[in-house]
Amino acid sequence: MENNITHKKNAAKNVLDYTWRILLFFLIFIPAVFIQNKQLNIIRKKPRIYRQSLYLPSGKNIRLISIGYDRFMADFIWLRAIQAFGGHWESDRNYQSIYHLFDVITDLDPGFIEAYTFGNLVMGDEGGHQRLGLELINKGIIKNPTNYLLPYWGGYAAFWQMDDPVLAKYYYTRALKARDVPNFVSRILTYMELKSGRYQVAFEKYLRDWLEGIDNQDDIVIGIASERILDVIDEWQRYIITQAAKKYVVETGKNPSDIADLAKAGVIEPYTMIDTQILLAKIRQYSAQPGKMMNHYQEILDACIRENATSLPKHPRGLWYFFNPSLNPENTGYVVDMVRYLESMQNLLSAVRKRIWTFYKEKGRHPYDLSEIYKDSFKIPEPFGGKWIYSPYDGAFYSSVMPAY
């Protein structure tokens, strides 16, 4: 009986002892977690800077110290490169420093095709450093001569980003020599013969990237491709409108005052129209169904393309096209959309107001009318169909439609 009591006492003491030890552990550990929480809050508030990627040794040196685990090291730096890209994407959008990371990755694993293609996407498409992007592609082609994807990407970069059809042809011809080359690559060579070929190449490339991005659930690729495809369509439409405007000038001897003039005059040459609404609807439709998006590639392409269209092109982002009032059809930037149009109108107003102010400083009065500051009188029409209003009393100059500008 006594033994039993002693045993129970000991057991209770042990439990108490054990509990006390656990409590002591938490007493020491919880302040550490609290300090860490404070540190994490400081880290969170700091802007993410990924400049340390510049201090990474060369791929050859890392390969030496990786003692055979070079593929694993390449994967590790690959994850870092994606984070660095994300960091710059959210902040300064300057990707030049990431090039070194892709260079190191491809040194460590020359067969890492995604590193070349994604590196090119980051450097060329996003960063505007087409030469660096193409350098990566060239490096990949040397190391992987049988792969079609790399020369295909090189051709796209040369044709769309650098507007160099000769170089592009070289890449596409090279891609066609690969064993596993899909049929669509041969189609690209025929696009090159067309006037609007570079738009077609870029459009199909981004559509492919977009669908593959959805299939692989790569949000970054989806984000880039879906934005760029609209840029391509936009640029394509501007090209068509500019060509029509040039034809309008030749036929009528004057600049079109409004974009609708082109349709009325019938100067829009039959062109390949991309119906953005249908494109987006089809992508939404198929992404809500099971199965790979890439399986519907041709269906989407067929649904959204209208051959021999002659109607006015519609802006892919739902905006409107205008003529830049301060330029003529020979200038790039002659066709602008609503956003750029307002910007250009603002620039035009600023330029006129500056002349008025300079005149005032020189003569001590505002000009009686604009012919005093413009030799051949001020001929630029008010873009919204209204009038320019000028007050010689206070030198105010503005549009009757948008007086706030």
Next chain:
Amino acid sequence: MSKIWAIAFNTFKEAVRNRILYILLVFALLIMASSGIVGELTISARERIITDLGITSINFFGLLIAIFVGIGLVYNELDKKTIYTIVTKPIDRHQFLIGKYLGLLLTIYINILIMVFFFLAVIYYQGYMDFDVMSKALWVEQANGEWASPTVISYFMYYAKAIVFSLAKAFGTLTLLYHSPLTQGILLVVFYGCLELAIITGFAILYSSFSTPTLSAMLTVLTFIIGRLNADIIVFADRMKEKGFETSTQKMKYIFAWVAAHVTPNLWLFNRRTSLAVDNVEIRLEAYPVLYGILYSAAILYLAVHIFRKRNFK
């Protein structure tokens, strides 16, 4: 031969009681299980990241087991004087050491087998988690052409099915009843890795037969590094030869490098991990590396036996 196997099985039993073994195994399995999460961080190379992480874990933790378990095997017998109970029996010293070696190898290979099984299951499971595969299995087309969203129960059933099928497929792959081109490649990469570990285990036993565990661990790690850099040694020697020998010291250096490149283990020969990523490159079973692995391991073991024979246990 039966005496060797008796010692080998005994060594195996002894090794599986070693806690380090389980810690390493759990770590390896955790890393492989988390490869799916790591794969989420990447863009368009998910399968590759998962494969690499698994293959590297198997190789690296296999190496750690070879080193940490191997270095203490002979030393512990001497330190605890348990060797006296063995050498007094009609067992030759070479039988004892070969038995120890085979026992350790058995331990490593069984661990690798567990890791490979788990790794294959992870790969197959990731295949089931593919959006395309998953949506086809879960989404039901209704009469009006719309797709009905799956219920929580159907998700749960799908996950349960994916786990069971993945485990079954992994078992099928290991028993060579089921395979895909990727898993076949993985099995061959692991096989080459096993040959590499046979050599490293040989070195661990060799060093353990004449030195302390700490020194043995250091020497085994150094041997591993030299073995992995073997190809660089011969490149270094060739460059020296191309430049020409101006002094006798340079010639001596060249001879030393040349001999070192031939004598040190060429572990690069067993590295087939890179080939897994390259398209159109089929990983094949080649006779030369297999023969090299067996002969080199045998030679190292012979050396260990020779040293162990000369050793005084007093």
